[in-house]
Amino acid sequence: MSAINVKELTAKFPKVSELIELKESSWFNPEITTFDEAVKDVGLDAANIKDASDRLKRFAPYLCKAFPETAVTKGIIESEIISIDNMKKALEEKFGTKITGKLLLKKDSHLPISGSIKARGGIYEVLFHAEELAMKAGLLKPEDDYSKLFSEEFKNFFKNYKIAVGSTGNLGLSIGIMSAKLGFNVSVHMSADAREWKKKKLRANGVNVVEYQNDYSVAVAQGREEAKKDPSCFFIDDENSKTLFLGYSVAGERLKNQLDNMGIIVDKEHPLFVYLPCGVGGGPGGVAFGVKNQYKDNAHCIFAEPTHSPCMYLGVYTGLHEKISVQDIGIDNVTAADGLAVGRPSGFVGRAMHRLIDGYYTISDDEMYRLLALLNKKENVKLEPSALAGMEGPIRVAQNEEYLKRMGFDEKTLANATHIVWATGGGMVPAEEMTKYLEKGASL
Ligand SMILES: *Cc1c(COP(=O)(O)O)cnc(C)c1O
Secondary structure, X not given: OOOOOHHHHHHHOOHHHHHHXXXXXXXXXXXXXXXXXXXXXXXXXXXXXXXXXXXXXXXXXXXXXXOHHHHHHOOOOOOOEEEOHHHHHHHHHHHOOOOOOEEEEEEHHHOOOOXXXXXXXXXXXXXXXXXXXXXXXXXXXXXXXXXXXXXXXXXXXXXXXXXXXXXXXXXXXXXXXXXXXXXXXXXXXXXXXXXXXXXXXHHHOOOEXXXXXXXXXXXXXXXXXXXXXXXXXXXXXXXXXXXXXXXXXXXXXXXXXXXXXXXXXXXXXXXXXXXXXXXXXXXXXXXXXXXXXXXXXXXXXXXXXXXXXXXXXXXXXXXXXXHOOHHHHOOOOOOOOOOOOOOOOOHHHHHHHOOOEEEEEEEOHHHHHHHHHHHHHHHOOOOOHHXXXXXXXXXXXXXXXXXHHHOOOOHHHHHOOEEEEEEOEOOOOOHHHHHHXXXXXXXX
């Protein structure tokens, strides 16, 4: 089916050979440019992010009531950011490479409601849709106290509408739990690699789970087809949704507040590096967009993917974006990293962000497991394997002389750097599953 000629492709793009061989590989894009220039590719701007941020503020009184665990943050779904000095030392020893500056962990793994980064974009898109429906029906105005949505009246209203999504797990959890809470009739179309406990949790929350024996893109395609037949059904399109993307992007202003409160400066002399695990691209792309909007050229975002699913690396590096899948070059797209088992990247994100993302790298499943066990040992933080993909980022940067030189980072600047590893999931993994992860990591 595919028209990809692998021989020609590897001749033109030599790193594709490393990807095919499932080697850990890094590529730092020489085409990145200034924020002011590159942001033109996105087609969205700071006003769009503010709109998303304001919407989440309107919903805060509702979330506070519907999910009491968000009461401590007054209905704002946000995660902690912590220093991981012991892990920094452990990484330096493990790789024989110095990490200059600070090493922080952004714990989206422990976001309320769904325990992953999907609690940003997924929940935001459901709220966006609910608001639109309620406003059109004349039931809601922007100046209302949105806690009124937590009522039988609104549940009965939303019951008439359907929401569908295709998911490898975490997006399904976020959208399923949020939609069911509002009262929607929600279906989650899940790929073969989705974990049993996630399906169980969804069913327990009143979500209709549809299972497929194929990978993620098939689940998405079938979900989309079903939704097309039914005008009352809204399909959440993980591959192309700008709403999801904007939901993630609100992380930028929140991060800036957190760093300001910690007294952490980001400027030309104090660069910020952010390492983001990437699946289809919406999560890391949206977060990176938000972070770049705050810090412009002083923030450097790097995407991390499993060696078995390097879809965004492949798409951006070859310029083929969604026109190429990892299967086209003979890679199986089988990985233990939930949420990252994606064979074909979002063309929207790849094109929008291609001059705003400094680099891409791949990491093996075994390495993610080893880092999972190491982080637990050194910092007592428990994550799922995918959330460790970014942990090697500071090492990959430190080891890449070409990139450091091209960017003009000298020793003094690097000593002032802040490295943030974005931990994207794990907070809801059942204890016995987590024990298995930790044992596996310790045994490798
Ligand atoms: C979904 C997910 C990601 C990546 O997000 P995408 O939008 O698919 O790129 C990373 N980590 C975890 C744990 C996820 O669930």
